[in-house]
Amino acid sequence: EPEVTQTPSHQVTQMGQEVILRCVPISNHLYFYWYRQILGQKVEFLVSFYNNEISEKSEIFDDQFSVERPDGSNFTLKIRSTKLEDSAMYFCASKQGKTEAFFGQGTRLTVV
Amino acid sequence: DAKTTQPPSMDCAEGRAANLPCNHSTISGNEYVYWYRQIHSQGPQYIIHGLKNNETNEMASLIITEDRKSSTLILPHATLRDTAVYYCIRLLYNFNKFYFGSGTKLNVKP
Numbered sequence: 001e002p003e004v005t006q007t008p009s010h011q012v013t014q015m016g017q018e019v020i021l022r023c024v025p026i027s028n029h030l031y032f033y034w035y036r037q038i039l040g041q042k043v044e045f046l047v048s049f050y051n052n053e054i055s056e057k058s059e060i061f062d063d064q065f066s067v068e069r070p071d072g073s074n075f076t077l078k079i080r081s082t083k084l085e086d087s088a089m090y091f092c093a094s095k096q097g098k099t100e101a102f103f104g105q106g107t108r109l110t111v112v
Numbered sequence: 113d114a115k116t117t118q119p120p121s122m123d124c125a126e127g128r129a130a131n132l133p134c135n136h137s138t139i140s141g142n143e144y145v146y147w148y149r150q151i152h153s154q155g156p157q158y159i160i161h162g163l164k165n166n167e168t169n170e171m172a173s174l175i176i177t178e179d180r181k182s183s184t185l186i187l188p189h190a191t192l193r194d195t196a197v198y199y200c201i202r203l204l205y206n207f208n209k210f211y212f213g214s215g216t217k218l219n220v221k222p
Contacts, residue, residue: 031208042214048208100158101210106153106154
């Protein structure tokens, strides 16, 4: 069964460093998402991406964040200068069209 | 804003049916009801969705009231592996983002 794949499963980075989280969506899907979940809190929407551009973004998704689909298969989330409060699970999701979205297993980002 | 109301937690005995309610009294005519679950800290997992009619798949059944103001997710024979947080979400058919509320923590007990 096709699935959304995220790498790495766990990333530790120093405060102020740039980090790139990678996702491989399901191959025929057209819509892509990033969500995050701070430990013990709700799953929060960050950004949606369609047709090579951002469709919507939340207040959390400020200038420190960017997304890219560099090669038609990967979908990345970059955080330019990480802060301690960026520590969270980051989930990528994709959907084909008017269908359900499928989520990856997440990347646990720890900023120290 | 999830705009749905769910009880924070429920218990269910293993092997029995788990009935998880959701209130979405302000739902509009073109909004679907979706259910996801999150087992521990894994990625949310799609369960089922519906618009007006009751739906069933290999995981669960979804019962939507005639006025569409509430729904119930039914896991017919809950197992320990069904212990998770269950989210009821309302979405337009061409949704571009969806919001997770606090969900219902279902504890399946032996």
